[in-house]
Amino acid sequence: MTEEQQASSPGRGDLSTVAIALLKGVVYRDGNERLWAALLELQTHARDYVAVLGLELVVDEAEGYAFVKSRAAHDAEVDGEQAKLPRLVARRPLSFPVSLLLALLRKKLAEWDAGGGDTRLVLAREDIVELVRVFLPASTNEARLVDQIDTHVNKIVELGFLRRMKTTSGPPTFEVRRILKAFVDAQWLLDFDARLASYRAHHLQDSTVSDQQESRDE
Template identity: 65%
Template sequence: MEERLSSAEESHIAAPAADLSVLLINLLKSVLYRDDDERQWAALLNLQARVRDYVAVLNLDLVLDEAEGYAFLKSRPEPADDDPAPRLPRLVARRPLSYPVSLLLALLRKKLAEFDAGGSDTRLVLSRDDIVELARVFLPDGPNEAKLIDQIEGTINKVVELGFLHKLKPAGSTAAGPFSYEVRRILKTFVDAQWLAEFDARLATYQLQLAGVKHAREESGNE
């Protein structure tokens, strides 16, 4: 005699499958943060083995940081030249970063390291003016101050799109106040010590060039 499942048992089986589908779709679209959706985060911790098995078929790995509270998918490393394994298409595309974006990411990563070393709070929140001041020191001066600030704000928006900054609502009852930004801790995964050291070396060279340009302008103006 065929044994039928009760409606409660059927619901219990269907729920993890539904959770898995939602998890996979959301992870393929963007980063999953614990603070943004506690229920989704709990489902991920419960189903992470199944998530890893599924995304492995797509040549992806699940990166899950329980301490910092974020998870995302990344492409597996490509096989070495002498490896006979087939080279699979990349599902997650690589995107080259412009100098202003790379600069801001490095500066935010340093700020996050300093914050972690000296504070007990877990969230680094910076105002728009704080970020502008961080970046403007390393950008060439121009005759139009407003244009320079607009360029930095454009870079901030790009970093928000990449998911490394989270724009917070202005304090108070009006939405017209200045925005603040939370530095997402996922930045620590993408900007490691080696990347930062290499960028610091390039930045030092750039600063020397920038100082030479400023000196040449001053000499030209004094003539």
């Protein structure tokens, strides 16, 4: 290898570190500035590396995050003859309440951005409960309702769309991670009202079935 080639080649250790971090999950600028700098420097090499695995690198420098996703099915075939590559990034089916909460958080983030204030949207648990309450079946057991919403919030934290803030006292607070914008896009938001109507119908049906079940039990 010539000196020129060596100078233009990425460090194996740095590229491996970047690739491994991407395969593990989302890389955030504010989570590890050194890793983020390496990712930006080696972006082209990292993109080529994950492409071999049938993955696509998505980097949003303005928002400060990067992740890999599975390429479209037709990109994973060669001349229509090669079998599709195994999926490395698994699709995770989401429950109805989790999907609803993600939609509400995405809408809240859009409203927050329109206000032109701080880029970080931080919500207390009570704020999240109030976001969801109106769309869930009425419950006379407040503690049970909050526990259910806590379960959904924990799932969204696990998915990486919410980050639990460190607090020494007071109620739990969560930062809405901006990567949510990459998974719930503007077109999706345009259909938001129609989706909410579907959500209401879904729960109305569930409530009717539940009432009928209770009547039979009595």
